[in-house]
Amino acid sequence: MATISVVPSKPWRPKLSRVWPDILGALFTALSSVAIVAVTPLKGRLGFSITLIVMAVITSASISWLRRDRKAALNSVSTVFVYVAAAFVIIPLASLLFEIVSKGIVGFSFGIFTKDMSLTSADSPLSEGGLLHAVIGTLYIVLLATVISTPVGFLASLYIVEVQGRFASLVRFFVQAMSGVPSIVAGLFIYAVWMIGLGNSYNVAAGAGALAILMIPTVARTAEEVLKLIPNDLREAGLALGATQWRTVAMIILPAAKSGLVTAIILGIARVAGETAPLLLTLGGADAINLNPFEGNSSALPFYVWKNYSLGNPESIQRAWLGVFVLMIMVFMFFSLARYFGRAKGANR
Amino acid sequence: MPKVLPEPREITTVPRISDRIFRGIVTTGGLSTLAILALIAFFLVFNGFEVIRDEGLRFLTGFDWMDAIPDEGIAATYGIGAMLYGTLVIGLLAIIFGVPIAVGAALFLSYYAPEWIKRPMVVVIDVMAAIPSVVFGLWGYFILMPHAEYWAKLIHKYLGFIPIFDMPAPAYSRSPFIAGLVLAIMIIPIVASISREVFAQTPPDRIQAAYALGATKWAMIKAVVFPYGIGGVIGGAMLGLGRALGETVAVYTVLNLVYDIRIEILLSAGGSVASMIVNKFGEADAIELRALMAAGFVLFVVTLIVNFIANAIINRTARRG
Structure with a gap:
């Protein structure tokens, strides 16, 4: 007797046919930003990030407009902005922590916890004195x-x-x-x-x-x-x-x-x-x-x-x-x- | 053998002595917080009284901060007008830069973020709130400023025709623009966490109703979340403004204090009452010290008022939710 196993269809799962415009859009955004930064006078990280944001807004808006309507386009624009805002919260903190560790680790040693600055002048090297x-x-x-x-x-x-x-x-x-x-x-x-x-x-x-x-x-x-x-x-x-x-x-x-x-x-x-x-x-x-x-x-x-x-x-x-x-x-x-x-x-x- | 019933206990609503002592101690402790605030105001006014009396309203509007020069017969004048103006400018800049990002991050956490990113990001925002201001100051001066100067140059190049982006001299470092950026990063955590709190109180049935009517996520946020949470967001922004107005060392490192009212925000000239106090404190004589106390009192009153309004708005929003 053959057993019939029921496979739940999970209709909420993203299907490939629904996802591929998004993937293509993301690819297009990244590639076009690189291309624009390479061709036009915009340069550096700032130029690249601005281009990336602008291209992401344009691409996602036009994709949703083509597939659905104006409201969907508005929705995707706002989604991009919300993600950008979240990134802007992370970036300063990441930079802050990175700089603190990379600049602070230079003079870090066990010795700084055993000495004070009473015998050390301000411009002597870090190996002398401590905190x-x-x-x-x-x-x-x-x-x-x-x-x-x-x-x-x-x-x-x-x-x-x-x-x-x-x-x-x-x-x-x-x-x-x-x-x-x-x-x-x-x-x-x-x-x-x-x-x-x-x-x-x-x-x-x-x-x-x-x-x-x-x-x-x-x-x-x-x-x-x-x-x-x-x-x-x-x-x-x-x-x-x-x-x-x-x-x-x-x-x-x-x-x-x-x-x-x-x-x-x-x-x-x-x-x-x-x-x-x-x-x-x-x-x-x-x-x-x-x-x-x-x-x-x-x-x-x-x-x-x-x-x-x-x-x-x-x-x-x-x-x-x-x-x-x-x-x-x-x-x-x-x-x-x-x-x-x-x-x-x-x-x- | 007849049962002997115990005497019925006396029922009274008068608290025992132990309770009265307890309540007395707790009430004293509770009211001592009010006393501390009152004492702060009293001692600052007490010490700054002479300067406030001598200068009158000029203390708030004057641009000059000069010690007396007895040899030339010049009397001391103390006015914090320029510093007050500068404080408001950098506070507003911080709000303009910081609040949209904070609200966006709060929306991201409440409605967009997948579960796995939510928790780490809440921790990230909490961590940001715990970073001391002197660290922000150092980071702002050494790391952010070179970038921000470049951004300021670009803004001036392309938007220089607008008066506030005008540059009389090419001095881009330590400007109100940069101070505003640093303050914006510093107030993001508080604005974001309060916005997230009020967004979390949006009635879920309304949210589902909006979705059921076919609203997109953004349409739902515009129709349901913002009307419910706008008060809390405004309150959070004002709380952030209060923080920004009172910020001292971070501003001091990235702002050039100039006793003049300038409309150009990219120029290396600004003001901040709190930073000025630290700046002048080191070499202040007795009379200048009184002036600094008076300036501290003004700062205290301004931030207290901003905080009162902010908390009133937030409490009202939170209660309704």
């Missing part, structure tokens, strides 16, 4: 900023989500607006309070205060989102068991939201780790490690980058790129951590 002081400075400032901003950020998010006090929507609105405060303004504010008002000079605590102001909104908003994801059943279960609100929040809500809250902190760190402008107004800059938060100038990676960029000689510029490279590694590390914890939260839910 240990800047790395330590950044970690130190970010740690202090986290210590300051985390309680405030979490309390603000608890106020909005759990307590829901009279000003909850107002606080929410202002926290949103606070995330748009220019970083330079935060630096000026700290300078006004800490230096002019209280008479201190440049130090780590001032830098940390400025970064904390920028970090609070990120922490508060992310934590708010996380707390909102906790199902209301948990709150009601806690209250029904006779727990006070304080016990419910401390023993049910916060443990349930733990990984999300960690994500909030790390996102805040990633937001401020590279901030430069407020540090220019508060740190003073140094070439050696300074671990006293209230006394003496200090440095940080963004500051190091900025200083070496401003010095302008070839070795300094290379050092600036090296600093950028290390800074980006740090930011990406925080960023991947945040994503890792964010995903762990999703798995638990």
Whole structure:
């Protein structure tokens, strides 16, 4: 007895007869762009990309017009533009990452993490000196900023989500607006309070205060989102068991939201780790490690980058790129951590 | 043996002491964010008060930023008019360059992209948002500027008859055009992610209805997605504008600060309040420092207003969705 196997026809699958005009169109676009760039005075990558876009628009529009109608032509033109826009998002980032790695890798060695710049002059080769002081400075400032901003950020998010006090929507609105405060303004504010008002000079605590102001909104908003994801059943279960609100929040809500809250902190760190402008107004800059938060100038990676960029000689510029490279590694590390914890939260839910 | 019922518990709506303490602490923490904003405004005004009082409205409209020269009897004049104008110019340029690309990318992610490209690209946009501004500054100065100068030359060559593309002198580097390009790249992530959020809230039944009526993808987007999401896109663009107005070091590296109002955007002369503060901060004396505080206050107020409006628009759009 012959078996009859039923093959599903899958009518949505693109058939060759439907695809070949598109393939031909793409081929035509590429070939004609190459031809036009070769023949006409248009030249270089810019000329080629412009020609390519124009030819893609013309080809796709005329193909769809011939096969269907004007509306289909409009549709394909817009499709080309949407793809071009997506490419324009990728291109700068790709260029940025490529340049950072290719320029930063030059002076990269293990030695830069063991030395600072206190015994090295700015125009000495990259094999001398290092950026240990800047790395330590950044970690130190970010740690202090986290210590300051985390309680405030979490309390603000608890106020909005759990307590829901009279000003909850107002606080929410202002926290949103606070995330748009220019970083330079935060630096000026700290300078006004800490230096002019209280008479201190440049130090780590001032830098940390400025970064904390920028970090609070990120922490508060992310934590708010996380707390909102906790199902209301948990709150009601806690209250029904006779727990006070304080016990419910401390023993049910916060443990349930733990990984999300960690994500909030790390996102805040990633937001401020590279901030430069407020540090220019508060740190003073140094070439050696300074671990006293209230006394003496200090440095940080963004500051190091900025200083070496401003010095302008070839070795300094290379050092600036090296600093950028290390800074980006740090930011990406925080960023991947945040994503890792964010995903762990999703798995638990 | 008779059962002894326990005394019924007293039922009260008055919170316990522990709860009252808890609520007190949380409320204090919540309101402290308001306090920080108020303190920022207060301290900047407090320190910049004398300059604002002496200069009056001229502080906003004046073009001169000069320290006093006591020997020649010249009093100090501080005006940020040119810098304010320059800030708005580069902010608008950033919007013009950045928003169409960001919205296009958001459309791509929402309606065009195949699944396998969607996730990496969302990560790419998130990564872009996390890149520090000093990195954009270095990249803009060393990598983008040589290209952008060439583009500017082409624009001037073919569109030079339009006044804003005119060039009185062949100085193409560090122009508002280039600053606008760098800022555009910096605001793309935020505009794109907010646009994507509001596009995601478009009612799916309307989308399917449009397709069922025979609409092409673009016709569907024009008829359904844009009317629903336009508020969010505008809000996102304004949020990006707020970022662009307050951007400091990236602009400082790619913009030549000149205390003059110039309409030519390709010329190496522009202004930015935030960059000016960093520029002047190093060698400022006590009085100039007050002027810088006042400038910071103006910047603070402007960005706060832009952010307020942006958030109000976005919240309204998001709630309706």
